[in-house]
Amino acid sequence: MSTQHGNLLETHIVGEDTRQWIVQASDCQALAQKHISHVGVGDAAIPYRIVRTDLSGAYVHGTVGGQGRMLLDGRWRMVRAGMTSFAPAHALHAFHAIPSTRWQYCWVRYMSSSLRSVADAMAPVLAPFDARPLRHAILGLYNEVTYGTQDMGSCSLWVDLMERYIARLADPWRRDERIVAVFNAVLDALDEPWRLEDLAEIAGISAEHLRRSCRKAFGRTPMQQVTHLRIQHAAHRLVTTNDSVDLIAHEVGYENPFAFSNTFKRMTGVRPSQFRIRSNQLENSG
Structure with a gap:
C-alpha cells in the first residue's frame, strides 16, 4: 500500500x-x-x-x-x-x-x-x-x-x-540473544553508518538469516529497524532537549539533515522542527 x-x-x-x-x-x-x-x-x-x-x-x-x-x-x-x-x-x-x-x-x-x-x-x-x-x-x-x-x-x-x-x-525477540546483541550495539552507536553486513557480523549469522529473524521479531528488516530506532530516539531528543535539528540528525547517524528531515516526516507525518513546535504546544495546552 x-x-x-x-x-x-x-x-x-x-x-x-x-x-x-x-x-x-x-x-x-x-x-x-x-x-x-x-x-x-x-x-x-x-x-x-x-x-x-x-x-x-x-x-x-x-x-x-x-x-x-x-x-x-x-x-x-x-x-x-x-x-x-x-x-x-x-x-x-x-x-x-x-x-x-x-x-x-x-x-x-x-x-x-x-x-x-x-x-x-x-x-x-x-x-x-x-x-x-x-x-x-x-x-x-x-x-x-x-x-x-x-x-x-x-x-x-x-x-x-x-x-x-x-x-x-x-517481548519474544528478547529470547534471541543474537538479536539482542545486534540492536544493543545499534542503540549504543546510532551515529554509526550501519550496514546489513555489520549487523549480521555482530549476530554471527548470515545477512539473510538475520533478515528473516528480524522480520519475524519486529515485522521489519534489520535496516528498517535501525531507521525506526534512529527516528524514535530523535523524536525523544526533539521533545526533551533544545538541541538543534542538525545536531540531533548527526547524533542518530544522518550526515545530510535534509535526508533526516525527509525520513522523519515519512514516519511521523511532520518535519522535525514542526514536530518540536507541535509537541511543545500539546504539552502547554495540557
Whole structure:
C-alpha cells in the first residue's frame, strides 16, 4: 500500500454506528499503577476516523474481526483479524474504518511514564497475534469497573492478564540473544553508518538469516529497524532537549539533515522542527 499519507491533523471521529467500551486510568487504580492510560474494545464503522499526530505513550492495537486501515511506521496498512500492532511513543498513528465493513478491535494505551513508552524501546510494528484473549481481559476489567464492585484485587488480575498477553507480542525477540546483541550495539552507536553486513557480523549469522529473524521479531528488516530506532530516539531528543535539528540528525547517524528531515516526516507525518513546535504546544495546552 502507498506510503503517502498527506498532512494529517489530529482527529477524533467516532460516529453513531461505532460502539466502544473504555476504561480510563482515572476510573481504575490498577491501570494507573501499571502506567496504562486507558484500554478499550470497539466495533467500528464509517465514519470512524482517529488520527494521533504525536502519541505520548506506546499503543497496542489488536484486530479481532472485520478489517480497517491503519497508518503505522509511515505506511498505510490494511489490518484484519489476527493482526496486532505496537506503535511507539511520538509516532504518527491513524485508524480509518472502510466502507461496507465493520471493524472489531481492542487496544491498550500506555502513559509516557511506562517503560514501554521510553525512547529506544523495541517492539514489533505489526505481527500475527490473536488479540481475542486480550479483548476478553479488557472486557472483564470493563465489567468489574462498570457493573461490579470495583474490587482492587479483581481489577489487578485483569490488568496483569493484559500485560502478560502484550508481553507475548512485544517481548519474544528478547529470547534471541543474537538479536539482542545486534540492536544493543545499534542503540549504543546510532551515529554509526550501519550496514546489513555489520549487523549480521555482530549476530554471527548470515545477512539473510538475520533478515528473516528480524522480520519475524519486529515485522521489519534489520535496516528498517535501525531507521525506526534512529527516528524514535530523535523524536525523544526533539521533545526533551533544545538541541538543534542538525545536531540531533548527526547524533542518530544522518550526515545530510535534509535526508533526516525527509525520513522523519515519512514516519511521523511532520518535519522535525514542526514536530518540536507541535509537541511543545500539546504539552502547554495540557
